[in-house]
Amino acid sequence: MKTKKPVCVTGASGFIASHIVKQLLEQGYRVRGTVRKSSQNYPFLLALPGAAEHLELVEADLLAPGSYDKAVEGCDYVMHTASPYKNKVKNPQTDLVDPAVNGTETLLESCLKSGCVKRVILTSSIAAITDEPDSTKIFTEKEWNIMSSLDRNPYHYSKTLAELAAWDFIMKKRPPFDLIAINPFMVIGPSLAPSLNTSNEMIRDIMIGVYPGIIDINWGFVDVRDVAKAHILAMETDTASGRYLCSAEALHMREVVALLKSSGFDKYALPKANMTGKIGTLLMKGLSFTQPKDIGMYIRTTIGRTMHYDNSKIRRELGISFMPVRESLIETIKDMVKWGHLTPPKK
Ligand code: NDP
DSSP, X not given: OOOSSOEEEETTTSHHHHHHHHHHHHTTOOEEXXXXXXXXXXXXHHTSTTHHHHEEEEEOOTTSTTTTHHHHTTOSEEEEOOOOOOSOOSOHIIIIIIIXXXXXXXXXXXXXXXXXXXXXXXXXXXXXXXXXXXXXXXXXXXXXXXXXXXSXXXXXXXXXXXXXXXXXXHHHHOOSSEEEEEEESEEESOOSSSXXXXXXXXXXXXXXXXXXXXXXXXXXXXEHHHHHHHHHHHHHOTTOOEEEEEOSEEEEHHHHHHHHIIIIITTSOOOOSEEOSHHHHHHHHHHGGGSOHHHHHHHHXXXXXXXXXXXXXXXXXXXXXXXXXXXXXXXXXXXXXXXXXXXXXXX
């Protein structure tokens, strides 16, 4: 299927969205991306192969009602990725929740008004599934994050409320389009934009000695190119439905550091001290109070807990196979060096 109509991608300048735009253009789709008026971030999109002929950019803002009317006009498919992804905010309600939730509702209203949209693919998150790994449980798409609030992991809260608002919209308004949610875990990989994304920044932090030691924490990783592919497959697969947990593999910080060491990055300031035991975890919980509020909270709700999840639905229903995390991590680091976000150690 190659629709002649443009595919709308909101927040086109973003880390994930720009890969969606790139892959859509490579596959011969026309793309209409939305960017913010205030944004300086998007000129790189215009240099993507095929952009001159097939990419159109329009302005839209999550906080402006009706803002997406023009963007979705004449589109069959809309990918809604725009949402603030920040770990440190002054006001969680206005900086995270309002744009995430109101923006999703605004976008869906525009899709409804358009009368042409057939499917909306929403970039949700593992954050809407849980903010607290639980060693005794295997997380699937059935799970919902019921723990977050404005005071506890507000980014997770914003993603949960936004996805709930989207499903609620579908239930109540019965629009002529369906909704698919993609729920990625930690997205890493090369960036098309010069800016450093929040999730790649976490890898940089490991490389530059931000962590006092190897702590008892694990993350699910997924390459940004696979996340983009998942969005496109969700659009192209008629039988796709519901939510898709999108993550390749969960690794403990110990495994991440070992992998980086064995991949030739051992000269960086990788954490050395083993803080994975009970005392290390207690110490880290204490230290978390010296961190910015949201980062401290995230540490306290994840440390000492192992995340297990089941990614079989996306593999089975969308036919996706994930890139090995090792490859992805190596490319992430090389890419951060290329953009000047990471300085290699002197030899
Ligand atoms: P980025 O920060 O790179 O992209 C976010 C995009 O949202 C940017 O294009 C940004 O525009 C846009 N945006 C933010 N606020 C507004 C606003 N008020 N109005 C219009 N646009 C706005 O993040 P990612 O690419 O990493 O994230 C994209 C999506 O994926 C988000 O929904 C995020 O929650 C989700 N996600 C990300 C994960 C990750 O690990 N990276 C994991 C799971 C989910 P501008 O350039 O103008 O700031």
